[in-house]
Amino acid sequence: MARPQQWSEDDVLEFVTLKAGGQSYCIEITQIREIRRWSPVTALPQAESAVLGVMNLRGAVIPIVDLAARLGLGKCDASPRHVIMVVAVGDKTVGLLVDSVSEILTVSGEQICEAPAMGHGDLPNSILGLISIEEGMSRILSPSVLLPSALREVA
Amino acid sequence: MSRDDLKATFFAECEDLLEQLSEGSQNMIAGSADDDTVNAIFRAVHSIKGAAGAFGLENLVTFAHCFETVLDRVRSGELVPDTDALHTILRSSDMLADLVELAQADSTEIPEAMPAILDKLNELSGTAAEDAGDAAADMDFFGFQPLVLDPLGEEGDEHTAPAQAGETCFRIRLTASSDLFRNGHDPVLLFSELAMLGHLETRCDLSALPEADAFDPERCYLNWDLTLRGQVTEDAVRDVFMFLEDLCQIEAVDDPGADGAEPVPDLSPPSVAEETAPPQVQFRAAAPRETPPAPIELALGAETRAPVSAETRAPVAAEPVNPAKGAAKAASPVPQTTLRVDPERVDRLINTVGELIINQAVIAQKLQETGLASNSDIMSDLDDYQYLARELQEGVMAIRAQPVKPLFQRMQRIVREAADKLGKEVVLVAEGEGTEIDKTLVERLAEPLTHMIRNAVDHGIESAEKRIAAGKPVMGTIRLSAAHRSGDVLIEIADDGAGLNRKRILEIAVSKGLVPADAKLSEPEIDNLLFMAGFSTAEKVTNLSGRGVGMDVVKTAITMLGGKVTISSRPGEGTLFSISLPLTLAVMDGMVIHAAGQTLVAPLSSVLETIRPRPQDIVPYGREGRLLSIRGTYVPIVHLGNLLGFTCGDEISSENILILIRSERSGHVALAVDEISDQRQVVVKSLEGNYGVIEGISAATILGDGRIALIIDTDAILTLAGDLGRDVALIEEMQHGKTAAMV
Numbered sequence: 001m002a003r004p005q006q007w008s009e010d011d012v013l014e015f016v017t018l019k020a021g022g023q024s025y026c027i028e029i030t031q032i033r034e035i036r037r038w039s040p041v042t043a044l045p046q047a048e049s050a051v052l053g054v055m056n057l058r059g060a061v062i063p064i065v066d067l068a069a070r071l072g073l074g075k076c077d078a079s080p081r082h083v084i085m086v087v088a089v090g091d092k093t094v095g096l097l098v099d100s101v102s103e104i105l106t107v108s109g110e111q112i113c114e115a116p117a118m119g120h121g122d123l124p125n126s127i128l129g130l131i132s133i134e135e136g137m138s139r140i141l142s143p144s145v146l147l148p149s150a151l152r153e154v155a
Numbered sequence: 156m157s158r159d160d161l162k163a164t165f166f167a168e169c170e171d172l173l174e175q176l177s178e179g180s181q182n183m184i185a186g187s188a189d190d191d192t193v194n195a196i197f198r199a200v201h202s203i204k205g206a207a208g209a210f211g212l213e214n215l216v217t218f219a220h221c222f223e224t225v226l227d228r229v230r231s232g233e234l235v236p237d238t239d240a241l242h243t244i245l246r247s248s249d250m251l252a253d254l255v256e257l258a259q260a261d262s263t264e265i266p267e268a269m270p271a272i273l274d275k276l277n278e279l280s281g282t283a284a285e286d287a288g289d290a291a292a293d294m295d296f297f298g299f300q301p302l303v304l305d306p307l308g309e310e311g312d313e314h315t316a317p318a319q320a321g322e323t324c325f326r327i328r329l330t331a332s333s334d335l336f337r338n339g340h341d342p343v344l345l346f347s348e349l350a351m352l353g354h355l356e357t358r359c360d361l362s363a364l365p366e367a368d369a370f371d372p373e374r375c376y377l378n379w380d381l382t383l384r385g386q387v388t389e390d391a392v393r394d395v396f397m398f399l400e401d402l403c404q405i406e407a408v409d410d411p412g413a414d415g416a417e418p419v420p421d422l423s424p425p426s427v428a429e430e431t432a433p434p435q436v437q438f439r440a441a442a443p444r445e446t447p448p449a450p451i452e453l454a455l456g457a458e459t460r461a462p463v464s465a466e467t468r469a470p471v472a473a474e475p476v477n478p479a480k481g482a483a484k485a486a487s488p489v490p491q492t493t494l495r496v497d498p499e500r501v502d503r504l505i506n507t508v509g510e511l512i513i514n515q516a517v518i519a520q521k522l523q524e525t526g527l528a529s530n531s532d533i534m535s536d537l538d539d540y541q542y543l544a545r546e547l548q549e550g551v552m553a554i555r556a557q558p559v560k561p562l563f564q565r566m567q568r569i570v571r572e573a574a575d576k577l578g579k580e581v582v583l584v585a586e587g588e589g590t591e592i593d594k595t596l597v598e599r600l601a602e603p604l605t606h607m608i609r610n611a612v613d614h615g616i617e618s619a620e621k622r623i624a625a626g627k628p629v630m631g632t633i634r635l636s637a638a639h640r641s642g643d644v645l646i647e648i649a650d651d652g653a654g655l656n657r658k659r660i661l662e663i664a665v666s667k668g669l670v671p672a673d674a675k676l677s678e679p680e681i682d683n684l685l686f687m688a689g690f691s692t693a694e695k696v697t698n699l700s701g702r703g704v705g706m707d708v709v710k711t712a713i714t715m716l717g718g719k720v721t722i723s724s725r726p727g728e729g730t731l732f733s734i735s736l737p738l739t740l741a742v743m744d745g746m747v748i749h750a751a752g753q754t755l756v757a758p759l760s761s762v763l764e765t766i767r768p769r770p771q772d773i774v775p776y777g778r779e780g781r782l783l784s785i786r787g788t789y790v791p792i793v794h795l796g797n798l799l800g801f802t803c804g805d806e807i808s809s810e811n812i813l814i815l816i817r818s819e820r821s822g823h824v825a826l827a828v829d830e831i832s833d834q835r836q837v838v839v840k841s842l843e844g845n846y847g848v849i850e851g852i853s854a855a856t857i858l859g860d861g862r863i864a865l866i867i868d869t870d871a872i873l874t875l876a877g878d879l880g881r882d883v884a885l886i887e888e889m890q891h892g893k894t895a896a897m898v
Binding site for chain 1: 506509510513753754799800801840841842844845846847849850851852855857861862863864865
């Protein structure tokens with residue numbers, strides 16, 4: 001299978017795998033700032049349904065996005081067992097609500113397969129590539145889908 | 156220090172110099188100038204020219220040179236400036252400021268007014284043609300690559316370069332006077348300039364160096380012997396030293412083959428004395444007489460850098476530094492010492508202090524939850540903590556505070572330029588220049604204020620004929636004032652022009668489809684049409700205002716700063732724009748409220764009063780609307796939770812607490828909320844950085860429990876209410892006059 005353009009064959013990459021909506025996804029480790037336990041957020045008016053609200057990250061106000069809802073996998077019923085991954089996308093910081101964080105994957109560029117050209121719900125190009133893992137495969141998330149839609153146009 | 160850093164320092168210093176210049180030239184016009192003023196202006200122009208030369212800013216140098224020539228004549232008494240000349244000087248200082256701005260924007264564009272002013276300056280300097288030539292030569296002189304140390308370094312490689320036919324050899328003895336650094340000269344620059352003319356050898360004479368404890372870092376103890384070989388004329392060499400005429404000796408040597416390394420004949424008296432004096436101190440004895448080239452460069456770099464950078468600001472305080480002169484001029488005010496700090500550092504500090512305030516609130520809340528008595532020791536310590544944190548915060552905020560003076564001076568310039576262009580006579584009277592506001596506000600106010608001032612000159616002040624016909628003085632007056640008013644800053648721009656032509660405004664608004672043709676609007680409503688997007692009253696587009704950017708841009712800019720702009724006008728008497736701004740953008744007083752299970756903060760500045768209504772005070776209005784009957788007038792009630800979409804269709808009842816808020820746009824409105832819990836200072840956190848703009852919400856803050864509360868934007872709340880806005884207008888009309896009385 002063809003390899004996505006952004007990685008060359010001999011790149012060594014690290015991804016953090018996570019579960020959202022029962023499926024396995026992964027994000028490049030360089031984008032992840034920290035991982036926190038879920039705590040209640042402050043709701044925002046007129047926000048899209050995937051944006052749960054904002055929370056206080058040591059003085060900064062960051063939006064929290066329900067990743068499952070964002071990807072069209074249904075709303076996640078947040079509980080203290082859920083995890084927030086704080087991710088940097090460009091100069092923005094955003095928190096992602098996910099079911100759990102699993103492991104760090106170290107793969108070489110050649111192990112990444114191209115994702116089929118079929119989007120997730122209303123989000124084309126949301127998956128950059130696929131990595132085979134023990135229990136099936138993990139989908140590499142495109143950073144742009146992580147942002148609330150209010151920011152996506154500018155990002 | 157990189158070149159960019161140096162350039163940034165140059166522009167920062169230019170700001171100070173231009174401020175002096177502008178103040179001085181205004182004093183000259185006002186007739187309150189003495190010799191010191193002229194000297195100060197001259198020094199400012201000279202300093203700008205010198206530094207601009209070092210950066211190769213040719214336009215600036217050319218202009219400053221002509222300006223300086225005129226000022227020099229005034230200074231020496233050769234030229235007694237008449238009103239016209241004073242006007243030229245004033246316009247020149249404006250032009251210089253414009254050129255600095257252009258240079259800062261990396262533009263080499265020549266302002267259209269420049270040639271005319273240059274002509275006038277040349278006229279004043281009396282030597283029009285000759286001077287123009289000088290200026291050109293001067294430009295060449297400054298055209299060299301600044302701060303190049305390399306020519307000195309490379310020079311070693313060419314050390315043995317054989318002399319060629321037609322070359323001249325110059326020997327220059329540079330005896331540095333103690334004022335060398337004080338006047339802002341840097342020998343390194345001179346040397347690199349010389350090195351561009353020909354082959355240069357430098358020899359540094361360290362013999363004048365005193366003992367370490369007698370060392371005055373502001374003095375230059377170094378003397379240099381320079382040998383320059385090449386196809387150079389004496390004039391070219393003298394040009395390099397034109398500002399140092401008294402400080403060096405230049406001698407042409409006929410024998411081109413003369414060995415540069417040969418000791419230079421000692422010509423300078425101090426040096427002769429040095430030769431005869433026995434070595435006195437170890438330090439000096441240790442320094443070899445014939446130092447090899449490389450260490451000299453090092454010494455140059457090390458010795459000259461620090462004092463020069465310390466002294467570039469000297470023109471500001473040149474007099475008092477010199478003790479003798481300082482004593483003589485005891486009467487002149489001692490210049491304030493200031494500190495240049497990177498604003499980012501201050502911002503970091505402000506952020507940290509903001510966190511401290513939040514942290515203090517968290518601790519207070521947690522202690523309260525433990526049920527401690529409020530008179531216990533720890534609670535009173537906590538009060539102290541709170542007090543100190545506030546003090547600290549106020550202190551830090553004060554660092555950012557800046558007087559509006561530079562901003563107002565810039566407006567003086569705008570008025571003069573605009574008036575000149577339109578052929579009107581307008582004077583700007585500035586009041587309250589010492590009022591201090593946040594630096595960010597000063598910076599971000601510049602553009603809207605410029606626009607408003609231009610508008611006032613262009614549209615506000617009538618033409619001279621019309622003014623005479625109306626029995627007004629020909630000279631129009633624009634009053635620009637700043638004052639603190641109950642936690643806000645109030646900036647007013649008042650002109651004594653014709654006032655707003657309401658009929659015309661309404662016509663335009665109707666013709667542009669901004670309001671329906673049959674709209675019945677009150678006078679303030681008509682005035683406010685000016686702020687609508689796509690509105691421009693200019694009957695013909697002038698190149699001053701009416702560039703498609705209307706007052707709506709001004710309004711948006713002010714609103715973004717958390718401020719409000721209002722307009723009032725009297726036909727025939729003039730128009731007044733009032734801008735009220737928060738003192739700072741980082742902290743505000745807020746009322747903590749609860750609505751629909753959410754905690755929100757309402758800016759205290761827009762809260763007029765809070766009301767617990769009796770059932771009979773709430774009057775139904777239409778199907779779902781509710782009005783609050785208060786002191787004989789009716790105010791619409793908005794359910795905050797419903798409006799923000801947290802709840803849907805919740806009824807407004809007398810259970811709710813009503814917060815009466817003031818909106819600049821559409822009068823008053825009462826917000827129905829569930830509870831008011833606190834009134835406190837909150838630290839404003841932007842939502843735009845990581846999220847985006849939310850209608851109805853201006854920012855967020857962090858509460859005592861670490862959770863985020865949203866700050867409501869009272870103006871936007873009313874826009875959000877949509878249909879309700881029309882109702883408000885209707886009620887206003889119904890109750891016209893009464894509502895205003897209620898404030």
